[in-house]
Amino acid sequence: MTRAGIQRLLITAAAVLALEASCRLGYVGRATMIPPSEMLAELVRLMGTDGFWSQIGFTLRNILAAAVAAMVAGFAGGVALHALPRVRRAVEPLIASYYALPFFVLYPLFIVLLGMNALPIIAMGFLYAVMAMVTATLSGLDRIPPVLRKVGRTYRLDRVQDALLIQLPAAGPHIFTGVKLALSYSVTGVIGA
């Protein structure tokens, strides 16, 4: 392990110990938080109970479904907005203020519309994640150096070849960041729901 890794580990351990001490000494009330050691013991107990792993599986499936849907729709939306600059200018204020929206107020509405099943949960995860993918895709496509498009033309690439061989790889790092964010946000959305 690197020196920085060891330092990170020590800082994390110290923080957990401080939290444990705060809870045990009464600085943090039990109604607010139980000590981390009790959480761990409870987790171990729960892992042995019936239905625990099926619930975990259910949550992971929902996260996966929300993340994949957000990645696909977000990428498609980003590509479409990049190709349609007028539409993009029109929706840009919505994109900028998207994460200020209180999505969870929509959850009861989703239950009414989609039923008491996994779909409202997936919808919440999707809503949380999709705009991260849209903005990352837009950012990646915006940052493709114009000279690379010219290079594609000098090799007489058609639109599909240009997209697959030049634009997608050139935008790849940003799109990959979008994938990571979409996964993280869908975890937040699904767990929150």
Next chain:
Amino acid sequence: MRGLSSERAPVPQDPAGASHPAHPIPFGRTPGSNGLAAGAHAVMTGVTRIFGSAVHALGPVDLELRRGEFFSIVGPSGCGKSTLLDVLAGLSAPTDGTITFEGKRVRGTVPDGVGVVFQEDASFPWLTVRDNIGFGLRRAGFRGPEAEDRVRHAIDFMGLNDFADAYPNQLSGGMRQRVCIARTLVMRPRLVLLDEPFGALDQQTRLLMGDELLRLWRASGATVLLITHALDEAAMLSDRIGVMSSRPGRFIEIVETGWPRDRTSAIAAEPAFGEVTTRLWNTLREESLKAMASQRRVAG
């Protein structure tokens, strides 16, 4: 226009590429094809380019590139040099006029046999040096030993052997530009268009790259058109130099240097080199002042 070649003193020549690696003609077609052939290779007739309804960037321009020559274009900033290259390459269509390459009309698409090297770093950061150089070959359907051989020779010729499996972000600016030049030349273009390819490099690297470019030009037998800001670079490299006016760019003089084909950067030490650069500057000075005044008006 009077050529300067008849007044030239003997100039330093490349000692048969003694300091260069093996594979003397990695990009060439046949060893005998290096001499200037008769006839026009590319012709621009009455070419103009107007952006929108107000910005008259170029022309009308008439230019005849001779097969196998090294032609450079110098001119004030914003005079339309890069626009001319884009139009000649088929990267943009002219507003008026015609362009032909090897007798065929160029109509807004890059013709087969034309290679372009840009000023900006145009290497693909997600591909290794080897894959960058082989990119065009793969697209053109070259596979197997021939493609590998061409790429290997190009890497060797450009002195990139130790970096064949490196990615562009691990290379210096000069090396990345060499990758781009190799990627273009490995396709064996018959017309090579270079848009200030050494613009971002320091003076020493520019001189060395100039020597490499001359070596490649001799080896390939291709016609080369170089856009540059640097008068000394144009004077050192070229058979002919076109001097452009301020916008809208037109040719106001074409200077024939008369250098021998096997010249090197050592030619810069010759008195005749000073004559050429002085002549270029004398022609260009007035136009540069006009361009600066015009830019001040726009900024004001």
